[in-house]
Amino acid sequence: MNQGKLIVVEGADNVGRSLHCELLSERLGAHGIATKRIGLSRSKLMGETMKSRSGDIHVMDTRTRSLMYATDLMDQIIHEIEPLLAAGFVVIADRYTLTPIIREKIRGGNTRWIEGLYNQAPKPDLTIVLHAGGRRLLNRIIHSNDLASLNGFEAGMDLNISPSVTKSFLEYQKLLKAAFAEYAEEKEMPIISTKQSVKDVHKEIWSHVKPIVKDVLQVFK
Ligand SMILES: Nc1ncnc2c1ncn2[C@@H]1O[C@H](COP(=O)(O)OP(=O)(O)OP(=O)(O)O)[C@@H](O)[C@H]1O
Ligand SMILES: [Mg+2]
Numbered sequence: 001m002n003q004g005k006l007i008v009v010e011g012a013d014n015v016g017r018s019l020h021c022e023l024l025s026e027r028l029g030a031h032g033i034a035t036k037r038i039g040l041s042r043s044k045l046m047g048e049t050m051k052s053r054s055g056d057i058h059v060m061d062t063r064t065r066s067l068m069y070a071t072d073l074m075d076q077i078i079h080e081i082e083p084l085l086a087a088g089f090v091v092i093a094d095r096y097t098l099t100p101i102i103r104e105k106i107r108g109g110n111t112r113w114i115e116g117l118y119n120q121a122p123k124p125d126l127t128i129v130l131h132a133g134g135r136r137l138l139n140r141i142i143h144s145n146d147l148a149s150l151n152g153f154e155a156g157m158d159l160n161i162s163p164s165v166t167k168s169f170l171e172y173q174k175l176l177k178a179a180f181a182e183y184a185e186e187k188e189m190p191i192i193s194t195k196q197s198v199k200d201v202h203k204e205i206w207s208h209v210k211p212i213v214k215d216v217l218q219v220f221k
Contacts, residue, residue, distance in 0.1 A: 004085035005212055006122055008096040009205075011130035012176050013154050014140045016194045016201065020130065021094045023202045024209060028090055033216055036084050039094035043075035058153040062109035069100040070117035077121055085122060090213055097121055098129075102179045106172075107159065125212050127189045128205055129180050134173030136195065138166065 007024070009017045025035045041050040050057060050072060057065055073096070084091050097118040105111045132140075141150055152158060155165045156172025184191045192204050 003088040003216070005090045005125040005216055006081065006085060006093065006096075007090060007209060007212070008093040008098070008124040008127040009130060010095055010098045010127055010189075011180065011194075012132070012137060012173060013149070014137045014144075015130040015132050016198070017094045017130060019198065020202060020205055021092050023198075024205060025092055027202075027206065028092075028209075028213065031213075033090050033213060034088065035090045035092055036080070037092045037094060038076055038080060040069060040096075040099065041072055043072045044079065045075040046072040058158065062104040062107050063113075066100060066104050066109060066114045066117060070114075073097065073100075073118070073121065081122060088216060090216060093124070096124060096127070098127065098180070098183060102176065102183065105179055106156075106175050126208055127187070128208060129184045129189050129191045130194050130201070131177065131180070131191050132194045133177075134170040137173060138169060 009021050009024075011017055021037055025037055028035045041047050041054075046068065050068060057068060060068070081091055081093075097115075101111060101114050101118075104114055138150075141147060150165060150169060155169035156175070157165065157168050159168070159172065161171045162168045181191065183189070190204075190208050192201055194201050196204075
């Protein structure tokens with residue numbers, strides 16, 4: 001039986017996942033709870049290749065790309081997530097199965113088949129979906145001076161929505177938002193708006209995490 005917990009933070013690019021995973025990890029650490037952060041394309045088996053060849057991955061078909069993401073995650077599950085959960089860690093995942101499923105759903109992938117690739121993946125104790133509107137996300141990208149991060153795939157240019165990167169980005173974000181909302185509603189996952197201050201978003205995240213990690217503290221009492 002797992003003594004640890006698996007907490008997933010999902011949401012679009014630049015929505016604030018890294019920031020909030022870090023804040024959550026520090027807060028849990030302050031309570032004496034051991035945490036480990038994981039995410040997509042970070043496995044020993046596939047991580048390097050997937051990061052350095054991301055351009056190639058984006059031109060693959062949905063099945064091939066789905067297989068790569070599922071292999072990457074399963075490698076982390078077998079070698080890191082399962083042993084850490086067994087050892088009582090709180091594993092904080094900056095994206096898990098939802099993003100690879102939703103991205104491909106939007107591109108016409110066979111959702112049931114892709115979901116099937118993750119049948120063996122441990123079920124999260126909590127999945128939080130962070131949300132921000134497309135214009136807000138675009139503003140964050142512009143202000144971070146990292147317009148290059150608005151690459152073709154991140155703006156959904158492969159969907160041929162519009163020749164304009166910004167227009168395509170905004171339309172693509174609407175599709176992502178709708179898909180995240182549909183999943184979140186179906187699986188009763190909290191959706192937290194990052195329109196609020198970082199402090200308030202963290203407070204809301206903590207209100208969902210606290211009741212879950214109480215068990216972890218109990219185990220050692
Ligand atoms: N609630 C918020 N209010 C204002 N700015 C925010 C908020 N949350 C995050 N940010 C800012 O948005 C930017 C993106 O945050 P972060 O890098 O955590 O996002 P991410 O979801 O991990 O993005 P990526 O997809 O690039 O990994 C950062 O500059 C961060 O400080
Ligand atoms: Mg990040």
